[in-house]
Amino acid sequence: MLRIECPYCGPRDHDEFRYGGDASVIRPVHDDADFEAWYRYVFVRENPAGPHREYWQHVIGCRQWLVVGRDTRNHEIASVRSAREARA
């Protein structure tokens, strides 16, 4: 089990969260018609063995989307930030 330190609710079990995929990919703006950009955003992933930034939502809690820095080799979580703040 992972324990994720939600910035709003404190440390919680990962089954309170929903995984939301890679947070390092950049979403094109909504009316961007560039096929390549959307293709990269949806399908192309680094899949690193090591530090990874990913989205988790605290669904059974504050419902905020978070950006979690997790090491894919040992599941150690280095950082948790709200997605809105991480973007700002």
Add this chain to the structure above:
Amino acid sequence: MRRLHEGGRIDRSRPMEFIFDGKALAGYRGDTLASALLANGFGLVGRSFKYHRPRGIYSAGPEEPNALVTVGARGRREPNLPATTVELADGLVAESQNRWPSLKFDIQSVNGLFAPFLSAGFYYKTFMGPTRRAWMVYEHFIRNAAGLGRAGEEPDPDRYEVRNLFADVAVIGAGPAGLSAALAAGEAGAKVVLVEQDFLAGGTLLSEPADGEARAWLSVTLARLAHMPNVSMMTRTTAFGAYDSNVLGLVERHGSGTADPAKGEARQMVALLRAKTMVYATGSIERPLTFANNDRPGIMLASAARTYLNRFAVLAGTRVMVATDNDSAYSAAFDLAAAGAEVTIADGRAEPTHERLEQSRHWGIAVRRKSLISNALGRHAVRAVTLSEPGGTITLKCDLVVVSGGWSPTVHLTCHLGVRPVYREDIKDFVPGKLGAGQFVAGAVTGGFITAGAIEEGHRAGAEAAAFCGATKSVQPPFSLDLAEINAGPNGSHFVTSPRSGPLPHFVGGKDGSPARRPQDSLPTRSGERWFGNRKAELTKGKAFIDLQMDVTVSDVALAHREGYESVEHLKRYTTLGMGADQGKTSNVIAISAMAGLRGMAVPDVGTTTFRPPYTPVAVGALAGRSQRHLYKPFRRTPMHDWHVANGAQMLETGVWMRPSFYLASGRDVDQAYPAEMRMVREAAGLMDISTLGKIDVQGPDAAEFLDRVYVNGFAKLPIGRARYGIMLRDDGIVFDDGTTMRLSERHFFMTTSTAKAADVMSRLEFLLDTAWPGLRVSVTSVTDEWAAMSVAGPTSREILAAAFPDLNVSNEALPHMGFLEGRYRDKPLRIIRLSFSGERAYEIYTGASVGKEMWCRLIEAGTPFGQKPYGVEALGALRVEKGHVAGPEIDGRTTLDDLGLSRMAGKRSGYVGDVLGRREALSDPARPRLVGLRCLEPGKRLSGGAILFRPGERMHGHGLGRITSVTYSPTLDASVGLALIARNAAEEGAEIVAAYPMKGQTVRARIVSPIFLDPKGERLHG
């Protein structure tokens, strides 16, 4: 073997009766089943897995490979428990396993005679390939012959629980290191949970002579811990798994005796302990020696013999042969001699430690040097051993053989998170690798086997662990305990902890009060022999077992090597080594060493197998806890649930919800009821509970812009007071969900989603607002549970609505199709939307959940004169098929707008989610599916959901042209109809198709038609 009149940690004032194989026996409180059996003279307690060889008690802990028993009867029957871990209880019923007709005379022990055929890979070679069929014939007999205990077949009457725990510091193991760690962490102010699998705390100290210093140290330490409110001690609790983020899986067993479910007592409880840090003080397990017939009853680990003597006051033999290659077994030898046994030591080393030799002389024990045990004689009990010595072989009589091949650190838990253990040549075994932050090790698990060192190490680990989580109160130095251990191993290695700096305050020990001394070094010795035994002896004299539980011998390992199964993982699977209930706790390292020897490699190059949870078996009941039957998962009930149940609804589990499937008033079973309910809706009216729909409140200045982006069709221009059907795509252009959204004001919308996707849609909207478009000033709130919802559908629906709400104008002009009205009902908001799923004119009525049932009753009352009755999801699903409405079976995560014939929804818009990738070239491939209707052409036959489609005459092979997604009987058409997804280039209306259902060997002819079977112009719903 016998019970001593005094000593031990058993309570002689609390005698207990128990039954083993039908025989009433006596023991004491404080006994394990194993110690009580030994005290009653039971040397033979089981038969082995494959060869049915007689087996005795081999150890005194969870590593026990031999003495597996079945405990309890009927529903409480639990097989394969090591007798060494079963706490004796009054009335306990146990039986031996894998023997017939009796333990002493077991018919299948003749398997031993066929042993040459039962070697590693036997089944594989014999029954795979050309002779595979033979397996079908023999499997039954073989499975009956080989095996462990039989599980009970009756339901378990006991209760199991799962609970959640939190701690700063989790200490695993209450031996000297763990106790010391808990004490230090507790003093530092941390919240400590100390976990111990035994029913007593103390670990190896419990096996020290009961009158010695260890007992005093233990009682003082336990008393100090008991006074610390921040330290909780959990005995009878096994930490079976270590998981990420310092989470431990614990299983707590109920204390002696059977749990009383009537009192709410759980037989076992799984606890998830979330700790900030962990101290692994898991100790070590003694390694056996390998020699011919090393499995005979009366052969046991030296530490076990010492435990039975000192803790349980059972002298396991009177003529004892101690076979060892290290110093630790000498302690057992001395204690056995002190208890009156005649002891001989066969030491494999040329130069045993000087001090040990002197002590042996004191006890009158003969020490034979360079003496390797090579065979054990006796069948149901050992009666002599053969020793190989430089001068030749010698056979000596004995009734107990205790063996020690050194110690294996109990690294299991430290490896569960993927940290590989590291081999240490000096102890010829593995120690924990580099652990993650906040994880500490102390005591024998580190490869140091001296009590004083364990205490100091535990103390330091406890204090560091506490400091790691911010508890830094000052901590007293630990009380030392010097047991004058000398633990030199083979080849001059020293089983000692690293030197410490500075003297320790001395609690007990050194006779003159001097500081605890470092364990003495000993002279290097060379035995020159591998301790896993020699094969020659086995071939001439009998089997030399490595894995006692799985009956894997030295020759099996050699065979695996010869046949190329050299890697540890192959060795394991080919020979089944380490795959028993004990998971090879006493055999893995020996097997790896044996393979290393055969391959001429160093042990670390051969590797280790992977340690996975659980450390010891956990009952499935304990893992399930109360999550069984109706408590397996939560059910959501709508506000009208009780009414449905009281009025003959047959409830159906649909996703997380309970919904009416049909009502008994419509028919006695679903096949009879749903067409009747459909007819009712088409001819009069029906009332449906739709509270399960997802409902999302969307507000904010940019709400319209937001909806414009998430739906393929535009919402910005939706007039206030109107509703619109919308479709959402995923980013990859595949259809995500559909639903209706109505506009309450300029900045306020009310969105509904499908029942199944409600949670996903909500989460997705939040994702887009939090991560993609944080600039949009929009707030989304799930209001699914706040609203009760119901739908009145059918030709008489308007009359019903007018009767139910005489104050509202529900005329076609005031409330047209996709029109929307707001009002109040009993102080709660009321929203009425005219839209249709069934194809009939229909109204959805939303009101506060607390008045939902009342509203439902009002509509039932208003509708009854107009022929309205409630209907269930079965009819609902069928009505929408007739109307050609897509739902979950068609919106299956693979279909596009175009596939579903919904491209017109998007029109020429752009900028919505899924727009760009939805226009991928591959998605306009002519082989893409297209939604069509199918009408069965064979009277009396039915279309089947999931059937695959072929052209008439075409060979039925592969996936066909497509498949049927939804089917129903249409009372309107009096035909079996369905929706299907079929390749566009075959989706020709009017063409004939064959629907095949290979699972049932069925084929049906059908015609491709428009998916809208009914009212294609929509006159019914607009009327």
